[in-house]
Amino acid sequence: MxxxxxxxxxxxxxxxxxxxxxxxxxxxxxxxxxxxxxxxxxxxxxxxxxxxxxYAWQEREVLRPVYRMCRDVIRDRNGNHRIIERGCWEDRWDTERYRVPIDxxxxxxxxxxxxxxxxxxxxxxxxxxxxxxxxxxxxx
Incomplete structure (x- = not known):
């Protein structure tokens, strides 16, 4: 992603x-x-x-999986639309700070x-x- x-x-x-x-x-x-x-x-x-x-601080962007509730629209047997919720994984970017040794x-x-x-x-x-x-x- x-x-x-x-x-x-x-x-x-x-x-x-x-x-x-x-x-x-x-x-x-x-x-x-x-x-x-x-x-x-x-x-x-x-x-x-x-x-x-x-030490110094540096930052990097990391991709983390996050579990959340997703919604899907489906049709039932009669052709009616229904919304169902299900758990799903989504990738989210995060900024991570980390220590760096200095001279x-x-x-x-x-x-x-x-x-x-x-x-x-x-x-x-x-x-x-x-x-x-x-x-x-x-x-x-």
Whole structure:
């Protein structure tokens, strides 16, 4: 059985557009100007969490059989339609999280590089925020 990813994909693509429509010009500008800084900050938090735990988390999609009640429409001897219920197995996709061992030396180097990158990006992010606030002052 193949997995239908279309609903998830549509939702994933539509959500940022929907949220962007709710943001003010200033908020959109700040979001755009600080994107790389936020990505580096999130990566740093993830690497630091890995170091604190001693392992990383990864996810994989697994196909699991689920027992449920299915309904079938049949015709009886007189030609009338009847609905019968029966137990059946259905395949469902599930996301499974599992631990992955890390090399603390590699994670420490990653953390140190991300700390340096974040420090280098901070002045540019602050300048971008200031520029957005002056270009799109909020009334209120």
């Amino acid at each position: 193949t997995r239908n990813r279309a609903p998830r994909l549509v939702f994933a693509l539509a959500l940022p557009l929907f949220l962007a429509a709710c943001a003010t010009e200033q908020e959109r500008c700040i979001s755009q100007q600080t994107r790389e800084y936020r990505v580096v900050s999130n990566l740093l938090a993830q690497v630091q969490g890995n170091l604190d735990r001693g 603390p030396a590699v994670e420490t180097r990653k953390r140190d590089n991300l700390v340096a990158r974040k420090a280098a990006l901070e002045p540019r992010a602050r300048a971008g925020i200031a520029a957005c606030r002056s270009a799109y002052p909020e009334n209120g």
